[in-house]
Amino acid sequence: MIEANAEEAIGGQSTKDFFYKLTVSYKEARETHYWVQLVRENGLIDHDFAKDLLSDVEEIFRIIGSIQRSMRHS
Numbered sequence: 001m002i003e004a005n006a007e008e009a010i011g012g013q014s015t016k017d018f019f020y021k022l023t024v025s026y027k028e029a030r031e032t033h034y035w036v037q038l039v040r041e042n043g044l045i046d047h048d049f050a051k052d053l054l055s056d057v058e059e060i061f062r063i064i065g066s067i068q069r070s071m072r073h074s
Helices: 004-010 014-039 047-072
Strands: none
Touching: 004 014, 014 047
């Protein structure tokens, strides 16, 4: 639940809590990426649809990573 964890991060009690919960969101995105690849490789979803999903998840990686890098450097 990437979005649920990101939403929980927004309500974090501190900067450290926000960062931690955002990290959980990143891990959830990694897991989602894995599962989409797995179902695509087993022919359970349309290849083009899987490609779109993977692209979206990779964008989430970039967004979360950018936020985390910004926080580390501030």
